Amino acid sequence: MQISQNEDIQNYNTFGLSAKAEHFVRISNVQEARAICLLDFEEKRVLGGGSNILFANNIKGLLIKNEIKGKSLRHFTNKVQITVGGGVNWHEFVLWAVEHDFGGVENLSLIPGTVGASPIQNIGAYGVELKDVFVKCKALNLKTGKSRTFTKKTCAFGYRDSFFKNEGKGKWLIYEVTFTLTKNKHRKNTSYGAIQKTLELKGVSHPTISDISEAVIEIRTSKLPDPKKIGNCGSFFKNPEVEAAFFQKLKSNNPNIPSYPMPSGKIKVPAGWLIEQCGWKGKRVGNTGCYKHQALVLVNHGGAKGKEVSDLAHAIIESVQQKFEIRLTPEVNLW
Ligand code: FAD
Numbered sequence: 132m133q134i135s136q137n138e139d140i141q142n143y144n145t146f147g148l149s150a151k152a153e154h155f156v157r158i159s160n161v162q163e164a165r166a167i168c169l170l171d172f173e174e175k176r177v178l179g180g181g182s183n184i185l186f187a188n189n190i191k192g193l194l195i196k197n198e199i200k201g202k203s204l205r206h207f208t209n210k211v212q213i214t215v216g217g218g219v220n221w222h223e224f225v226l227w228a229v230e231h232d233f234g235g236v237e238n239l240s241l242i243p244g245t246v247g248a249s250p251i252q253n254i255g256a257y258g259v260e261l262k263d264v265f266v267k268c269k270a271l272n273l274k275t276g277k278s279r280t281f282t283k284k285t286c287a288f289g290y291r292d293s294f295f296k297n298e299g300k301g302k303w304l305i306y307e308v309t310f311t312l313t314k315n316k317h318r319k320n321t322s323y324g325a326i327q328k329t330l331e332l333k334g335v336s337h338p339t340i341s342d343i344s345e346a347v348i349e350i351r352t353s354k355l356p357d358p359k360k361i362g363n364c365g366s367f368f369k370n371p372e373v374e375a376a377f378f379q380k381l382k383s384n385n386p387n388i389p390s391y392p393m394p395s396g397k398i399k400v401p402a403g404w405l406i407e408q409c410g411w412k413g414k415r416v417g418n419t420g421c422y423k424h425q426a427l428v429l430v431n432h433g434g435a436k437g438k439e440v441s442d443l444a445h446a447i448i449e450s451v452q453q454k455f456e457i458r459l460t461p462e463v464n465l466w
């Protein structure tokens with residue numbers, strides 16, 4: 132384990148923003164992680180795949196790249212409990228689960244990043260969230276190196292949200308996550324977005340979890356920019372949820388507004404639609420801009436600075452606020 136100084140971290144964020152870390156270390160097991168936690172740096176931050184971070188500045192203190200791997204299984208009659216190292220690539224874990232016919236994460240195919248980051252924002256896509264398969268995670272306190280087990284309850288999961296984005300922000304290093312997946316009687320969810328339509332076009336009427344994973348991969352590949360080709364962090368903003376009465380007012384002025392009623396009684400409005408209505412879709416501002424196929428995704432056309440992207444994000448927030456009286460909040464972590 133070697134701590135380097137002034138490390139170039141441009142290749143460690145999917146936005147491809149250039150930045151330096153004052154001190155940088157890779158950890159590949161829990162012992163190394165604990166030893167690093169005990170070092171006396173004023174600031175310590177954990178980096179996974181860098182697919183949900185905007186580097187607005189150089190990083191002060193110690194940046195810890197989590198590369199803890201490993202997987203262990205406990206079999207039960209109808210389900211399997213799997214504990215996975217925090218540094219394992221999320222999509223590789225999903226492909227492995229699908230290959231073994233373990234169900235529950237197929238809708239979460241092709242999400243970039245690491246297993247250790249998955250509880251941070253309760254990753255979600257196509258009607259499934261991490262919390263649906265989550266059992267517990269173990270994390271080290273970044274100051275004391277002490278381990279704590281977090282249950283579903285203590286993680287306080289919400290929509291793209293958890294304890295780790297609030298009270299626990301920047302305090303923990305998640306080194307393993309335990310999931311429950313189904314071995315048979317899979318609870319398949321094909322009702323969301325374009326999954327059903329994609330399956331129909333392929334002539335699949337009784338989809339396996341593998342069919343669903345493939346459909347999700349196909350849809351995502353056609354809609355989202357590949358970070359290897361064009362820098363981005365996926366959805367930059369969360370979808371806002373508004374009160375029903377406020378939504379009625381919006382709807383009377385915008386009859387075509389898409390909407391989804393939530394169990395809470397609130398109404399979810401796709402942020403991408405709001406941004407598009409303000410004229411941002413496909414617009415380029417300097418080296419940054421809004422992706423041409425999905426306005427919710429901000430992109431780096433090459434050579435963009437973190438400040439340029441955050442200035443664009445602020446301009447979008449202000450224009451949506453002016454037009455719709457809705458304040459968008461970033462989903463991406465601003466560093
Ligand atoms: P990073 O970006 O490295 O870190 C994100 C935050 O988590 C940081 O604050 C970091 O400090 C913290 N963190 C990371 N690892 C740990 C750890 N082990 N312990 C403690 N803290 C940690 N997200 C979705 O929810 N759904 C999607 O469908 C989705 N699609 C995406 C598509 C694209 C093309 C891209 C680029 C991103 C997408 N994302 C999506 C966002 C992103 O992939 C997820 O949020 C992912 O979980 C981030 O993982 P990461 O390892 O890259 O985390």
Ligand code: NAP
Binds near residue numbers: 322
């Ligand atoms: P989409 O299918 O074009 O739909 C637009 C938005 O409407 C989505 O964001 C989704 O909200 C919502 N939506 C669609 N069908 C819904 C339903 N049946 N019930 C409730 N809400 C519904 O979306 P997309 O951009 O192609 O993304 C597809 C899925 O992948 C979404 O779940 C999205 O969150 C996820 N995704 C996430 C990221 C990220 O970085 N976070 C990036 C790409 C895709 P939700 O977002 O709340 O699901």
